[in-house]
Amino acid sequence: MHFALPPRKTSKPPPYLPRSTRLPGLRKTRLKLVALVALVFLALIFLVTQPSSSRHSAPVQRVPRGDPPVVLVTVLDEGKYGRSLTKSVVENRLQYAEKHGYKTLIAKVGDYDLKGAPFTWTAVVAMRHALTKYPDCRYVWFLDSSGFIMNPKLKIEEHVMRPSRLDELMKKDFPVVPPDSIIKTFSHLKGQDVDLVLTQDKGGLSSGSLIVRNGEWAKFFLETWFDPLYRSYNFQKAETHALEHIVQWHPTILARMAIIDQRVINSYSNGDKEAEYKDGDLAVRFPQCPAAGVEACEAETESFVQAWRRAFADS
Template sequence: MHFALPPRKTSRPPPYLPRTSRLPGLRKTRAKLFALAGLVFLTFIYLLTRSDSGWHAVPSPRVPKGDPPVVLVTVLDASRYNGAYLETVKRNRLQYAEKHGYKTLLAKIGDYDLGGSPFSWARVVAMLDALTKFPDARYIWFLDASGFIMNPNIKIEDDIMQPAKLDEMMKRDLPVVPPDSIIKTFSHLKGQDVDLVLTQDKEGLTSSSVILRNGEWARFFLQTWFGPLYRSYAFQKAETHALEHIVQWHPTILSRLAIVDQRVLNSYVKGKQEELYRDGDFVIGFPDCADSGPEACESQSRPFVQAWQNAFAST
């Protein structure tokens, strides 16, 4: 019996003949891809615009409108200053703010829960409070109760925070904590990039007069400063030494900091020559007067009360 053998595969395949149906198939495939891409795009637009879809675009940072231009913040501590002195401080702040269309936040120590931290930390919470109550303010200026505004003609937004002014005034490549801190202010920083303005005295950074540009960075900075770790640490000068720490070890904060001459923002009634108040200076401070008792600040400031009142009356 004989069986038919299957045909052998030739080693010479037949010549390639193009399939006439390939081009229409390719066109169909491309058409399907375009249709799918269009469907994905329309679905994305639909989800983006539907109010109830649960999809939310990432919001742009909120830009304050500058209304008011400045909020002047002072914390009043009746345990450290007598009543007559605090009333004078209030009048000083209110008259200055009224002249320039600013707002004030005159807080009391008892207004805030500091979680057992020293009362001096209230200045940080008060600035956070100002950001919440005045979301469209352009600047927050904290001025400690141990000082008076002496020159009512100086405006924060024009005479200090205006970028060209800051370019002239800021101290570049300066040790943050004098005299020989290895951490220095940025040498290439421009006025338009500054969000925090401070001064130094002979001991280091001061937190008794601070200007902060409102924005997301300002809230980040204040929340960092008020962090529980820093409040729990036994810094000798509480919030002031905490401020020095975060400025030196957080480049994100140092990169927005300008240090200006003390007499620009925070002259002293006594101290080194470069610290001393002169006629025409913006502010006069009575550092540590409250440490000598509730009556001491009133006593030290008395010679200057009539001077600032006369200056305000003449403008």
């Protein structure tokens, strides 16, 4: 009987051929592609399901609640106006603020480090301080210590800052610095877009009584105004001339600024007929007082002090 013999093993086996790695490589590539497609698909679903306002609107800025409606800012300089008059100014501000639910920020010359700049720059720092201390206020009204609030019945948010009222008050296409500045106020500006309200006198813009609407623009404006370059430039009228410069050379500021008649917030005790105080005006200022001296200043203001006290007592 014959049995089949197993195949003879050769002493020269065939060369070793490694397994092909092509197939696993293809699998990895496909997995990556599938993962990428899935991510894109999920991203599209996320975008489609989001509200249109969240996809297209700009970041929402914080809107002050209007608590308090107004912060009344004044910087005292007893050396210029004397103790008696300074005391009357503080009393005047506190009574007016209490009547309307406003707050006050009453600073003194020397309260802030101005890095060697003239003390009149304190006004700008005090306004910045007011926005920090009362972040939800709606307006800041700066009224310097040379004046009194004479009509306690008038409220800033209605007498000046109401949009329809501003539409009536503001001077459009009007020279920023009188009499013939080539830079003029915007002709198409609406009251609702105004963030800074100023007046002029014969010398130019007046910084003794102004109103700023609280918000991101107000912070930008005050930071620009207080720039170290302007403080060190040695303007003749310090912060007032710096203000005239920035409103003429910064369109971002000019675009939010309104100039109104002087008597609305900034009557003078004497001067031109258009500027001179009349009964019923909101405020009166005495810009010549410092040059006249303390005694002359007290004499000039005495009748007005009596008048505002009577007006407040009757209101």
